């Protein structure tokens with residue numbers, strides 16, 4: 001049995017599989033994502049299971065989900081797929097997902113896991129996926145070496161960030177690491193929306209889909225912030241205003257790590273990646289929250305669903321699900337990935353200070369936990385893609401006013417049909 005994953009087999013042509021072999025379709029292809037997946041594969045190998053890798057490159061998983069759809073239509077479903085958030089409901093409704101109620105009951109998931117996690121993986125009363133980790137999205141990373149070298153204090157608010165940006169620029173350093181890739185632009189935007197709107201209004205907009213909430217001036221302010229932030233990503237030595245470009249998120253992290261840029265807003269996966277580059281949270285970079293969001297946890301939960309109808313594999317799929325939820329795997333995987341365990345009973349003092357902070361915040365019942373739009377916690381694939389596109393167009397088109405983008409978003413939400421009742 002191999003100790004690690006086999007090299008990516010083409011996702012469209014799965015190799016024939018033997019007993020214990022599970023082909024896994026996912027989008028973890030960066031160094032840290034790969035290492036985290038390898039960790040899972042190694043634990044599986046110890047338990048007589050083989051992770052047959054079906055990685056589809058593309059941060060945020062857009063391409064992977066397209067491949068998954070195609071494979072399902074061609075009746076070539078993988079046995080296991082990364083399937084986060086709301087899409088799970090759609091897939092479960094079609095009877096495509098194996099129900100894992102037996103595993104959940106045996107391992108007492110409803111007790112040991114966070115209630116939000118169980119809510120996320122439960123559809124119509126059935127557990128339909130195994131949760132792996134919780135990512136915090138509203139992180140502001142500041143490169144401490146750069147700030148120290150320039151004798152700058154670490155800013156805590158937007159004005160402070162703007163002032164620091166001016167000094168960074170004067171010193172020839174691009175203030176902000178950024179990418180124009182749509183899902184990345186929108187991930188930054190949702191953190192800004194949380195900052196301007198606060199958790200209650202954010203939820204009214206994206207969870208309850210209350211159209212009147214889209215009239216609020218906080219939305220226009222968040223759009224303005226997004227535009228300002230992107231402007232701070234224009235190269236320091238360029239008077240021409242060269243666009244940041246649609247670069248993979250790993251390039252953005254590399255710019256930040258190599259001190260080509262000093263500030264970055266990104267989900268916890270960035271911390272995993274910085275870890276593989278030898279940078280540690282709080283020692284080399286701060287893990288502050290995006291201004292105005294310190295009390296809130298804008299989250300995304302990574303989950304693996306087991307596809308139904310893979311005759312003969314159910315026992316292996318259940319065994320894998322059981323393993324994914326175990327305390328030791330939770331700790332090992334999340335330490336590499338940058339996320340935090342989905343269980344409440346894991347000794348998190350072994351994780352870095354940023355992860356501990358995220359964990360304690362998430363665990364505190366008074367913390368507003370706010371679902372990520374971009375990472376499918378509030379909308380399924382189609383809805384979130386439409387919103388991402390609208391935000392992306394605005395960010396890249398200086399002729400579009402924030403007020404116009406606000407109206408477009410409201411119109412889009414109207415077309416996507418508001419929910420009839422608020423979610424619990």
Ligand code: GAL
Pocket residue numbers: 027028033058059060061084135249269300301302375
């Ligand atoms: C998210 C996912 C993370 C990370 C990130 C970048 O959707 O939840 O685990 O992989 O994309 O690819």
